[in-house]
Amino acid sequence: MDVILIAAVTADGFIARHSHEVVEWSQDISLFKEQTMGYPVIMGSNTFANLQQELKGREIIVVHRNDEPVAILDSLSTEKCFIAGGGRTNTKFADHLTHLFLTPHPLVFGKGIQLFYNLETEFGLELERFYTVNENIVQYQYKVLR
Numbered sequence: 001m002d003v004i005l006i007a008a009v010t011a012d013g014f015i016a017r018h019s020h021e022v023v024e025w026s027q028d029i030s031l032f033k034e035q036t037m038g039y040p041v042i043m044g045s046n047t048f049a050n051l052q053q054e055l056k057g058r059e060i061i062v063v064h065r066n067d068e069p070v071a072i073l074d075s076l077s078t079e080k081c082f083i084a085g086g087g088r089t090n091t092k093f094a095d096h097l098t099h100l101f102l103t104p105h106p107l108v109f110g111k112g113i114q115l116f117y118n119l120e121t122e123f124g125l126e127l128e129r130f131y132t133v134n135e136n137i138v139q140y141q142y143k144v145l146r
């Protein structure tokens with residue numbers, strides 16, 4: 001199964017200013033909807049609490065601190081699923097990621113919630129394709145190399 005991390009990031013690698021920020025600066029919401037429609041979307045409890053609207057047409061799996069990523073992924077039978085943040089949840093699933101869909105935004109926060117919280121592993125990426133969202137924004141679709 002493809003396990004795809006999907007995130008809007010600042011130019012300096014942040015996904016939010018703080019854990020309870022509602023991310024209103026993202027310009028790729030409609031792309032997120034299009035790409036995740038019909039597939040399970042896995043997110044942490046902080047991210048879920050910040051959702052402004054129901055994500056219709058997708059199974060939402062809310063992750064808590066004692067949840068095991070393998071058990072969650074093994075329970076799925078779809079060809080792909082999406083890891084939709086936040087930083088702690090991205091790190092929890094880091095060892096299982098097959099792809100990263102990243103949309104850098106023309107912003108610098110300097111501090112905040114990083115794409116990965118305290119990640120202790122390294123991996124390489126290969127650009128598979130990119131998608132132009134608008135004149136300011138491109139989504140980069142990377143394959144994870146292990």
Ligand SMILES: NC(=O)c1ccc[n+]([C@@H]2O[C@H](COP(=O)([O-])OP(=O)(O)OC[C@H]3O[C@@H](n4cnc5c(N)ncnc54)[C@H](OP(=O)(O)O)[C@@H]3O)[C@@H](O)[C@H]2O)c1
Nearest residue numbers: 007008016019021044045046047064065085086087088089
């Ligand atoms: N830019 C983007 O694309 C994007 C995407 C997604 C999210 N975000 C933003 O990211 C932010 C949330 O990120 P986040 O990393 O704070 O939260 P998160 O990953 O959404 O949720 C926190 C997770 O960490 C667990 N946790 C909390 N405290 C812990 C601790 N002390 N030790 C171990 N586990 C702990 C929680 O479990 P419990 O439920 O048991 O507490 C939960 O599973 C929000 O502002 C959200 O809007 C941005």
